[in-house]
Amino acid sequence: MKYKLKSSKGWVVKNQRPEEFLLGPKFYYSDEEVERYSRSSGMKKAQEKIAFRVLKLLSIPEGSTLLDLGSGPGITAEVYRSEGFKVTCLDVIPKMLEKAEAKGFACVLGDMRNLKELFPKRKFDGVVSVSALQWLKNSEDVKQLAEGIFFVLKKNSPCIIQFYPKSEQELKDVLGIFKQAGFSGNSVTDNPGNPRKRTIFLVLKKTSN
Structure with missing residues (x-):
């Protein structure tokens, strides 16, 4: 993500990532890359580990409805479903959703910045996202996402987002944007x-309407 940051303090990731030089995930996840991603046992293991951690932080009862943002082929969604949650997958890559749909998930094709338009009347018990937020390019994109998540969440419902900020300062900035959108909470590392x-x-x- 690119921000007009204050002087950066704390840790900084020096290695360049695809999110930094590509315009968006569509330019990275070709059909071939989707196949590679979906078949990678290492990727599956890593994503499942994060998904179980997300559920621990989420702390809501079985049977709750979850919106999985940037769901990919449904690896994380399978974990959530195995623990008794009703999952809707959202992704911007059609081939990713084909994989998730084949696993029996309800799927919505769309950009996670457009949640108000994608779900004008639907509310969820929780929103989750793994390894997707870092594809957003600037603070305005994050603001759109935060406001959209706030819109689709029921009152007093949680949102857990795992992502890869470029620096400790970027993490603070992103958290600040979500708080400005009406969320309470913090980061966990x-x-x-x-x-x-x-x-x-x-x-x-989400602690208010």
Whole structure:
């Protein structure tokens, strides 16, 4: 993501990622890349581990409805379903959703910045997202996402977002945008002292209408 940041403090990721030089996920996830992603046992294991952590942070009862943003081929959604949740998958890549749909999930093709238009009357018990938010390019995109999630969530419902910020300052900026949109909450960092294993979550709650 590109921001007009304050002087950066704390950790900074030095390696360049595809999200930084490509215009969006459509330019990275070709049909061949989707197939590779879907078949990767390493990717599946990593995504499942994050999904179980998301559920622990989510802390809502079985049977609740979840909207999985940037769901990809449904790897994380399978974990949520296995634990008793009713999952709707949203992704901007048609081939990804073909994979998720083949697993029996309700799927919506669309951009996660457009949640108000995609779900004008539907509300969810929780919103989750794994490894997707970093594709947004600027603070205005994040603002649109935050306002959209707020719109589709029921009152007092949680939102857990795992993503890969470029720096500690970017993490603070993104969290600030969500709070400005009406959320309460904070960030949680697993393995904070190990850059390779560091995993970051926004743990948010809609506390007002």
